[in-house]
Amino acid sequence: MTPYRFTFDGTPLTAVPGQTLAAALWAAGITSWRTTRHQRAPRGAFCFIGTCHDCLATVNGRPNQRACLLPVRPGDTVTTQEGTGHEPTRQATGRNTIQEGPGHEPAR
């Protein structure tokens, strides 16, 4: 099977078809792809099964995607997610997704 091409912060990477974004990033030696809202500390994947939400990434402009669950699609543009990653793109995507907590707090 031909590997998929995608980019992370502009760097071209590849993924095996069916591979999750988190697995593809780890395979490339990348273990963090977001910063926290308060301390701006680096985080990546932790539980790898969709529970902890530490692996949130911005994929094709859409923030708060769980990289450990999301299969890479050819041509995906992945960027490091800073803080909530939410405010600047809410309008752009036209979505209003409840994240049961910080995701729908008013922008500060």
Add this chain to the structure above:
Amino acid sequence: MNPPADLAVVGAGPAGLAAAVTAADQGLSVTLLDAGERPGGQFHRHAAGEAHPDTRHGRRHYAPRARRLEEHRRTGRVRHLPAHHVWTVVPHPGPGGAAWTLHAVAGPDETPATVHARAVLLATGAYERQLPFPGWTLPGVLGAGGAQALLKSGPVLPGRRVVVAGSGPLLLAVAGSLAAAGVRVPAVVEAADYTAYARALPVLVRNPAKLTEGALHGGALLRHATRLLTRHAVTAAHGTTRVEAVTVTRLDRDWRPVPGTSRRVPCDVLAVGHGLVPQLELATGLGCATRRTPDDTPALVVDADQATTVPGVWAAGETAGVGGADLALTEGEIAADAIAHALCGTPRDPRRTAALTRRRARLRAFADAMAAAHRPGPGWTGWLDDTTEVCRCEEVTAGRVREAVTEYGAHDTRTVKLLTRAGMGWCQGRMCGQAVARLAGEPPAPDRRPLSCPVPLGHLAALHTGTGPADPTAPTTPTDLTNGGTP
């Protein structure tokens, strides 16, 4: 709208898969909903790009059931809905004898999906229990189950030098698969003491297969020169942008770190986990009663038929108490037989029922012995310093939780949560719940969350505008969710 199914099964891990095919074998129409892309759950993970999971257990347990699933899918008896995350189940009498409505979000675009069924079987599995320690938020620290997931389905080696730590039988399995894949595992750090197993000797000898499994893992580790340190814990992880080393410390009987016994072990990944916690929110949302297992974890109360305390709702696998894949399969088959009998009067073969029941009792006894041996000792909070983040999502430190308890008089998890926001972030306390409860001086309570996964606003609104059933227990406005699911 699809006609109601006889049975909706939530979760396609060993328990759900076994239940779905067994029920379909007996003539029931089954809808199988699963958050994963392919059946098998966390246990039978598929490697990316492969048709079947390549694990030792996989071939024995998984392959025959996957084949039956495929056959039933072709004849239309089973409707398999992969990548469907059920976020609530509500009682909803309807046409065709439907008693339940299941609401799910499907696929990466979170399309709403609704399933109606006469009976529900919850096989929602478990997630890993994590006990915090300084540095556990560093990139490169991952769940022990997560390391296994990455290795099996990635397929990716998590690191070059991986310390495996925590407690429970999963650690040996994870270390064994890492070592077999060529990863250097300098140490397996187990907080419990295996002598605890001695007390359970009669149960052990009745489970020779389980012992063989343990011996296989042990043997694999010996061959790879891995050290097994029992009654030790990783009490800190070090590094700036990712983990570079861990501190390993000896523990006393109560899991209190023994001063002066720390040593540093270099590594590029730490895989850590302290056993499994059943995932219960769909069940508790329906009002199913819970019990406490020997490791102080809430699990569902089920009767001899795997029926929960809510009529029409059954449970199997880790949801009814963590016990591994063999037990999950057995429970799934018992539940399916009972459901076929209850819904359609299908006669039950007494010999088969007796054999399954005996098997369940034997495996459950083994699971209980393991749970007791690996039950977290109260002294583990001794390795938290005040700056240790307890809640990863909201970045709440142990110091702030302790302050809420000592300065502001919070005596329970709920008050601590309201004062500090611990457990109110994205993961809804799934990662920090145990720790916060302990620091507040209580045993951890069963999951109570209004939604079992993030849900687009429009789907919730639809529930209350006539397109969905009115449900008094469902959150009435989105703002209800901002309190983090506190009842």
